[in-house]
Structures are given as C-alpha cells and as structure tokens.
Amino acid sequence: MRNKTFHSLLYFLAFWLFVGLSFILTNINTLDSSMHTKLFEAMPHSGVTHEVTAVLLNFRALDTLLEVGVILLSLIAIHALEPNFRYTPLSFENTITNTFVAILFPLIALYAFYILYSGSYQSGGAFSASALLAGGIIILRLVKPRSFFVPKELILRFLYVSGLFYFVCVGMISLFFGSFLEYRDYIASFYIISIESVLMLSLGAILSAYFINAVQRVKP
Amino acid sequence: MFNNLIPALIITPALFAILGFLFSKRAAFFGIAFGLIFFSESLLLLYGVATKSPWAYHFGGWQAPLGIAFAPLRFGSSILGVSAFVMLLTFIYARFSLQESQRALFYPLSTFLALGLVVVYLSQDIFTIYVGLEIIGLCAVGLSALQKSPKALHASLVYLFSTLVASGFYLLGVVIIYAKYGLLNISALIPVIQEELPTLVAFGFMVVAFLLKTAVFPLSFWLANAHANAPTPVSALLSALVIKATFYLMYLFAATLFIFEYELSYFLAFLGVGAIFYGGIKAYLSSDLKLLIAYSTISQVGYLLLIFAFIDEHTDPSMAFNAMAFALFSHTLAKSGFFLAAGVVVHIAQTKEISALQGYASITPVSVFAIALSAVSLIGLPPSLGFVSKWYYLQSAYLSESWFFLFAIIGGGILSAAYLFKLLILFLEHPLEEGHLLRREKSHTTLEWTAFTLSFLSVFLAFFSNSIIAFMG
Incomplete structure (x- = not known):
C-alpha cells in the first residue's frame, strides 16, 4: 500500500519534471555561434557532401571510433554473462518462413548496401546499415537455426574487431601525414567509404551476436 | 614528440584490447604488456606536462569548435599516471588470482577501461567526455558481472541501470548546452556561458549524473554490493579508478564551467x-x-x-x-x-x-x-x-x-x-x-x-x- 502511494508520487513528480523540461527546451533562445559558418567553410575538404556524415567520419571521427569501441566492449561484457543464459533453441522452420527468408534476406542485404553508400549525400551510413544487416542475420538465424552456417569462433572474433582495428589503422597511417585521423579532399572520400564498409560488416556481426549470444544457444 | 603522445594513449588501449580479445589464451600476457606500456606513456605525459607549456591536441587537424581538442592538465594527468600504476599492479595480481575463463574477459574489458579513463582525464570536449563515461560505465558493469554468483549478477544489474540513468542525465545536459550555445569545447564555452534557466537546468542534470556515478551518499545504493561481490582485482579497479573519473569531472566542471x-x-x-x-x-x-x-x-x-x-x-x-x-x-x-x-x-x-x-x-x-x-x-x-x-x-x-x-x-x-x-x-x-x-x-x-x-x-x-x-x- 505504502509502496503504491510512493509510486504514484514518483509518477506525479516525473510528469511535472517532464512538463517543466519541455517548457524550458522549447523556449531556448539559441546564441549565435560561429559553428555553422565554420562547418560550411570546411565542408568542401571533408570528402563527402552530407553534413552528418562529414561530422561523424571526418570532423569528429574520434567520437565515432570510440563509439565503435563501446559496441565491441559491450559484446565482451555480454560474453561475461553468457554462461548464465540457458534458453531452448527456437525454430520456426516450415515452407512459408523458408521461402519468405530466401526472398527477404538478399533484399535486406542489398538495402543495407544502398543505405551505406547513400550516406555520402543523404542521411544514412554505417550504423544504420549495420543495424539492418544485423536484423537480416537475426531473422535468418531464427528461422533456420540448424542450417545456419557458423564460422569458427576465432574467425568470428576477427570479424568483430575488424571495424575498430581498421579505424585505428587509418588513424595510425594518418599520423605520418598530420594529426590522428586527419584526411582531406580526395583521399578523405576513399577513407570514409572504406571505413564505413568495414564498419557495416563488423558492426552487423557484433549486433547480431548480441542477440544470438543472449537468446539462442544451439549446438547442431 | 609529446604531441603524438595523446593519440598514442588512445591507440595503445584500443589495440591491446583487440589483441586480448582475439587471442584470449594469451590475454594475461597482452594485458600486462599493455599495463607496462600504458604506465610508461603516462609517465612521459607527466614529464611533458611538467616541462612544456600547456598544449592542446586537435584530432583530425580540425580546430577546436569544429573538431575535438584534448588538453593534458596537470591534475588530470597526475590522476591518469596514478591510475596507470594501480592498473599495472592489479593486472599482475589478476594473472595469479583469476581463473583462466575470467582472465580472458578481465583483460580486454579493463584495457577498454583504460581507454575511457584517457578520454575523461584529457578531453576538453563535453560530448567526447560522454563517450568516455559510456566506455567506463559499460566496462565496470561487465567487470563486476565476472563473478558468477546470483548476488553479483543482481548487483551488476543495479549498477548497469544506475550508470545508464546517470549517462542519460549527463547527455541531456550536453544537449541543452549545445542547443543553447552551439559549442562543445570547455575552453570555448567558458567566456560565453551565462547564468540562465536552461544552463542551470543542464548543469543540474550533470551534477546529478556525477553524484550518481561517483556514489555520493544518498545515491550510493549501488556501490556497496557491486564492489563487494566482484572478483578482487575488479573491486580494486572499480573503487580505486572508476569512481574517481566522475569525481574529477565534477571538480573540473565546478572549477571551469559551473556558475552556481x-x-x-x-x-x-x-x-x-x-x-x-x-x-x-x-x-x-x-x-x-x-x-x-x-x-x-x-x-x-x-x-x-x-x-x-x-x-x-x-x-x-x-x-x-x-x-x-x-x-x-x-x-x-x-x-x-x-x-x-x-x-x-x-x-x-x-x-x-x-x-x-x-x-x-x-x-x-x-x-x-x-x-x-x-x-x-x-x-x-x-x-x-x-x-x-x-x-x-x-x-x-x-x-x-x-x-x-x-x-x-x-x-x-x-x-x-x-x-x-x-x-x-x-x-x-x-x-x-x-x-x-x-x-x-x-x-x-x-x-x-x-x-x-x-x-x-x-x-x-x-x-x-x-x-x-x-x-x-
């Protein structure tokens, strides 16, 4: 009983906090900073035409590198919890789902590549593409858990770390010519596209491994 | 020479965490080798800070408001040096005290923890600090879950949710500040910051986040069980290094940005x-x-x-x-x-x-x-x-x-x-x-x-x- 009143009091307070916050956030009068002019001055040297991709993979590439590290280390943390998961394997194998997946997965993979390459001129890029790819792999895994090809653990681990490793390697190469992760103009677009492609594959593998490690433990 | 020390401090933990994760049988070797290299790098950094005038490192060659700047300050670099020393000794200890399955996860995770500490102690950018806090928090949760007892798992779950809530609060503060001033760099923010309602609300959220992550008294409910039930080297890392990082941020922000x-x-x-x-x-x-x-x-x-x-x-x-x-x-x-x-x-x-x-x-x-x-x-x-x-x-x-x-x-x-x-x-x-x-x-x-x-x-x-x-x- 007392717990219930406490909870309703919490909901009440949270509601008014929400109202107050939204009032403050909608009434912020932005101060003029030189950030936008600086961004547009630097855009021609960034190697891509879309601002978000330029910020993520050129101007503030270090943040992205560290975020890739966060995603990889979460996988290691999930490995720490892995022995505690004991679920029976799920399987939805029948003619309808098999046909559906046979058509669906190639389409998902194709669309992931489209999202990846469209990142240079519109919103998109490695993170959204890898999420799509991971979704495709998870569907495939759910429908056909037994016929699903699983490479050796070491090869899988190479795939998991490849994104962060390639990113750090690009940083080390760029150290010879300037600062860490410094690339400009035509070389920048090559680096950005290659980083995004490697990231898509390795993050796709990691994100699907989150799910597969946590939910499905099948020994064929 | 000292200029390239800051990217080296980022590259070393990232590479050694990758190596330790890939070759998990040799994780202890890579971990202790990392401890030695990291400690010598942080000593070099201390030497550089003591002898050179203050400098900033601009990642990607982009100057501060657009790019990310790291600046080693005297206090932050000395905490980093002490942390690197404690980490080295704890790594040697863990080699003899943990089981092999625990070691394979302990070393990569705590090497990532070092990456997070480097970011928090050297960064001048409030968003990069958020990513550093995220790295530290997730590493700490993963490490405290290494002990396979129901108590430890429960404690690390409580720890996970408290640290995620704190990270969310900090990020909300960063968002409000960015929406208001359009800047993320601490030294660029100092001259323009004003005493206004949105700014104060943002700082309030940040302070609550730091209090929760540092485990200051009313918000310390998660600490005791998480630290007491973890394996010994993990308890040492958690209470010696992890909570200090957010306290340092609280002090740094109070000394530079906060206008309370x-x-x-x-x-x-x-x-x-x-x-x-x-x-x-x-x-x-x-x-x-x-x-x-x-x-x-x-x-x-x-x-x-x-x-x-x-x-x-x-x-x-x-x-x-x-x-x-x-x-x-x-x-x-x-x-x-x-x-x-x-x-x-x-x-x-x-x-x-x-x-x-x-x-x-x-x-x-x-x-x-x-x-x-x-x-x-x-x-x-x-x-x-x-x-x-x-x-x-x-x-x-x-x-x-x-x-x-x-x-x-x-x-x-x-x-x-x-x-x-x-x-x-x-x-x-x-x-x-x-x-x-x-x-x-x-x-x-x-x-x-x-x-x-x-x-x-x-x-x-x-x-x-x-x-x-x-x-x-």
Whole structure:
C-alpha cells in the first residue's frame, strides 16, 4: 500500500519534471555561434557532401571510433554473462518462413548496401546499415537455426574487431601525414567509404551476436 | 614528440584490447604488456606536462569548435599516471588470482577501461567526455558481472541501470548546452556561458549524473554490493579508478564551467559530510570483509566532496585543492592495496565473514601489514598521504572558521579508526585453527607483495608531498 502511494508520487513528480523540461527546451533562445559558418567553410575538404556524415567520419571521427569501441566492449561484457543464459533453441522452420527468408534476406542485404553508400549525400551510413544487416542475420538465424552456417569462433572474433582495428589503422597511417585521423579532399572520400564498409560488416556481426549470444544457444 | 603522445594513449588501449580479445589464451600476457606500456606513456605525459607549456591536441587537424581538442592538465594527468600504476599492479595480481575463463574477459574489458579513463582525464570536449563515461560505465558493469554468483549478477544489474540513468542525465545536459550555445569545447564555452534557466537546468542534470556515478551518499545504493561481490582485482579497479573519473569531472566542471551560487556548492559539501558518517557507520556494522571495504569507499568519497565547501572561499583555495588531491591519491593507492590484500586473506580463509578471520596476522603477515598501512592512510595518521590531506582540510576549515566541517573531519577520522582498528585487532589475536596454513599457495607471495606495494606507497609518498604540491602548481 505504502509502496503504491510512493509510486504514484514518483509518477506525479516525473510528469511535472517532464512538463517543466519541455517548457524550458522549447523556449531556448539559441546564441549565435560561429559553428555553422565554420562547418560550411570546411565542408568542401571533408570528402563527402552530407553534413552528418562529414561530422561523424571526418570532423569528429574520434567520437565515432570510440563509439565503435563501446559496441565491441559491450559484446565482451555480454560474453561475461553468457554462461548464465540457458534458453531452448527456437525454430520456426516450415515452407512459408523458408521461402519468405530466401526472398527477404538478399533484399535486406542489398538495402543495407544502398543505405551505406547513400550516406555520402543523404542521411544514412554505417550504423544504420549495420543495424539492418544485423536484423537480416537475426531473422535468418531464427528461422533456420540448424542450417545456419557458423564460422569458427576465432574467425568470428576477427570479424568483430575488424571495424575498430581498421579505424585505428587509418588513424595510425594518418599520423605520418598530420594529426590522428586527419584526411582531406580526395583521399578523405576513399577513407570514409572504406571505413564505413568495414564498419557495416563488423558492426552487423557484433549486433547480431548480441542477440544470438543472449537468446539462442544451439549446438547442431 | 609529446604531441603524438595523446593519440598514442588512445591507440595503445584500443589495440591491446583487440589483441586480448582475439587471442584470449594469451590475454594475461597482452594485458600486462599493455599495463607496462600504458604506465610508461603516462609517465612521459607527466614529464611533458611538467616541462612544456600547456598544449592542446586537435584530432583530425580540425580546430577546436569544429573538431575535438584534448588538453593534458596537470591534475588530470597526475590522476591518469596514478591510475596507470594501480592498473599495472592489479593486472599482475589478476594473472595469479583469476581463473583462466575470467582472465580472458578481465583483460580486454579493463584495457577498454583504460581507454575511457584517457578520454575523461584529457578531453576538453563535453560530448567526447560522454563517450568516455559510456566506455567506463559499460566496462565496470561487465567487470563486476565476472563473478558468477546470483548476488553479483543482481548487483551488476543495479549498477548497469544506475550508470545508464546517470549517462542519460549527463547527455541531456550536453544537449541543452549545445542547443543553447552551439559549442562543445570547455575552453570555448567558458567566456560565453551565462547564468540562465536552461544552463542551470543542464548543469543540474550533470551534477546529478556525477553524484550518481561517483556514489555520493544518498545515491550510493549501488556501490556497496557491486564492489563487494566482484572478483578482487575488479573491486580494486572499480573503487580505486572508476569512481574517481566522475569525481574529477565534477571538480573540473565546478572549477571551469559551473556558475552556481555559493549555497549550492555548500550543499555538495554537506552531502560529503553525510557520506563520511553514513559510510563509516555502515562499515562499522558490516560483518563481511569486502562489504566493510566497500562502505569505507562511500565514506572516503565524502572527503573528496568537502572541497566544495572551500571552492569559493575568501581564504586561499589552493589549500583545499591540495587537501582534495591528496585525499584522492591516498584513497586510490590505499583502497586498491586494501582490496588486493583482503583478497588474499579471503582466498585463504574461504570466507568473507570478519569473525572467522581471527589471527590472520600469523598466517598472511604481509597482507595484514598491507591492510594496516592502508588503514593508516585511510584514517589519516601521520606520516601518510591521508594525513597530508586531512591536515590541509583542517587548516582550511580552521582559517575559514567553518567549525562544522572541522568537527566533521575529526569525527570522520575517529569513525574510520573505529572500524579499521576493530579489524586489525581481530587479525592480531590468536588464530582459531592452524589448518589454514595448508591453504597457502606459492602464488600468494606475488599477490601479497603487489598489494603491499600499493599500500606502502599510500604511506610513503607523504614524504614527497612538497614536490607533489609543486608539480600540481
């Protein structure tokens, strides 16, 4: 009983906090900073035409590198919890789902590549593409858990770390010519596209491994 | 040469975490090699900071408002150096104390933890600091889940949700600041920041996030169980390094960005006094050795927060700063040594019950000596780093005539003496049974001496307190 009143009091307070916050956030009068002019001055040297991709993979590439590290280390943390998961394997194998997946997965993979390459001129890029790819792999895994090809653990681990490793390697190469992760103009677009492609594959593998490690433990 | 040290400090942990994860059978080798390289790099950084004029590193060659700038400050770099040293010794300890399956995960995760510490201590960019906090938080949760007991899993789940809520609060603060000023760089923000409602709300969210992550008294509910149930090297890393990172941010932001009224920073100091007594009383009442050490951490965090009582004071603020810095260093060294030594005792006794540990001074004399040295530093007896800290705090409390804090510092010292002497007297009594000597293993000698080194330094470095103060400027 007392717990219930406490909870309703919490909901009440949270509601008014929400109202107050939204009032403050909608009434912020932005101060003029030189950030936008600086961004547009630097855009021609960034190697891509879309601002978000330029910020993520050129101007503030270090943040992205560290975020890739966060995603990889979460996988290691999930490995720490892995022995505690004991679920029976799920399987939805029948003619309808098999046909559906046979058509669906190639389409998902194709669309992931489209999202990846469209990142240079519109919103998109490695993170959204890898999420799509991971979704495709998870569907495939759910429908056909037994016929699903699983490479050796070491090869899988190479795939998991490849994104962060390639990113750090690009940083080390760029150290010879300037600062860490410094690339400009035509070389920048090559680096950005290659980083995004490697990231898509390795993050796709990691994100699907989150799910597969946590939910499905099948020994064929 | 010193300019490329900052990217090197980012590259090294990333590469060694990758190597340790890939070749998990050799994880300990890569971990200890990383510890050595990381410690020497942080010593080089300290040398660079001491000899060169302050410099900033611009990642990607983009100047500050657009790109990300790292700037090594004296205080942050010295905490990084001490952390690297503690990390190296803990890595050596973990090689002998953890099982192989735990080692394969411990080393990559704690190497990533080092990456997060580098970002937090060197970055000048409030969003990059958020990513660093995320790395530290997730590593800490993963590490505390290494122990396969239901209690440890429950504690790490509570830890996960508290640290995620805190990260969310911090990010909300960053978003409001960015929406208002369009800047993320600390030194670019200082001249333009104004005392306005949105800014104050943003800072409020950030302070709550830091309080929750540092485990300051009313928000310290997650700490005791998470630290006490983790494997020993993990407990040492968590309470020596992880909570210091967010405290450093709280101090850095208070000294540069925050524009609070004096009363508000006074409120933080009152929370510190609450923490000193709450942690002390809980430590005195606990019957579990590791739980006692964890509650003592909550109590010691209170001493760090006392600086906010003197930060705007008319008297010399450098005195309170020295007190806080020494409290931080003494706690980092003493607490990691304490946890590592207690780990040896617990391993031999096969129990964490304090009452069963009677007479362990004759079974593991070196660990008990290490615990005694840590206790000297934590209580603040001379000569130790803890004493230097309390001395400066008492002086600034006396000079600013804040009698409440003066008595709180003395009372807190007496309280920690009560629970630590209770433990030490029990250790020095006659042993209950002789059979424990059989459970001593050869590897325990290495474990004991790593713990002893840390505890010894927490006392011995007090003789160099003048040069430490001169270095911090």
